[in-house]
Amino acid sequence: MIRTDADMNSTPKQAGQVEATGTDSRGVSVSDSYSNQPPSPWHADAEESPGVPPELPPLPPGQPDPSLETPRSPRRSRMFWLLLGGAGCLVVVLLVACVGFVISLVFIVESDTSTRSPGVVPAVPDRIAPTPLMNGATQEIVFQDTLASAVDSRMIVDEDETVRYAFEEGRYLITVKPADQIAWGLVEGMYDDTVAIQVVTAVESDPAQAAGGIMFHYQDEANFYLYTISGNGFYSLELLENNQWITLIDWTPSEAIVVGSASGITPTNTLRVEVMGNRIALFVNNIRLEETVDNTFTEGEVGLATSTFDLGDGRVAFRDLVIMQPASGTGR
Secondary structure, three states, X not given: OOOOOOOOOOOOOXXXXXXXXXXXXXXXXXXOOOOOOOOOOOXXXXXXXXXXXXXXXXXXXXXXXXXXXXXXXXXXXXXXXXHHHHHHHHHHHXXXXXXXXXXXXXXXXXXXXXXXXXXXOOOOOOEEOOOOOHHHOOEEEEEEEOOOOOOOOOOOOEEOOOEEEEEEOOEEEEEEOOOOXXXXXXXXXXXXXXXXXXXXXXXXXXXXXXXXXXEEEEEEOOEEEEEEEEOOOEXXXXXXXXXXXXXXXXXXXXXXXXXXXXXXXXXXXXXXXXXXXXXXXXXXXXXXXXXXXXXXXXOEEEEEEEEEOOOOOXXXXXXXXXXXXXXXXXXX
């Protein structure tokens, strides 16, 4: 209810290179006493041998032979430009991806404000700025019950397979056994649209699995308002109309709600709801939480309620129930 080009290892001899003995690279015999002086280009009286080109004069020492330079491969040149172009494309893609990521973050942040999630308070159109309701009026107590014992109270005492109503150690307990259920006990009397209801509560079971609070303008079991706080520090205001739940104020965290501590002591919180016409204001421990408006019901009975969430076995204790109205109003 509540909720994956070829092998280059062998280098050919350069033209004009010789070994210490033997023949030169063209197969011509050479002498052991090789002179470092460059020979003349050719002898004038030498006969030209058909098909054998004349020897060229050697280059000065230290100067590279142009004929020996390895020609630049067109394929390697093309590969260089391909790699350079690929790198450029990669940079462009990365830039576009970064821009897209930033834009997506902006849209995600904007969309999150319209999605309800635990701990996030969305804007609700019918919420209004807090203003004093009954604070300026003279109030009188029209109903009071300490909820200390069955002797002095008319609250129900009963138990079945789903709920237990009992007085124990000076407090009134409502225990709900199933998960996602709500149970309540009603107070005698009808109250109009100007009323303040206050009670002290304590969630004595798992704080995250139960909530307790005040029912008001109760018509029947399918029509009423419910103001509750959970044991882990959240509050809400809901309307049940024709057995359909309507959220008026979604679960909202508040530091004004006292939650449990490592000491193990069960904290208590004083809840109060003030109604004046169609305006509903919520308080806890004398701190105003917020205010809203709703015109569905304008009068009805008052009750105390316990609700459970996923696990069930929610137990809430109540004491010191007080109902107040302006001096001109009465319970009837």
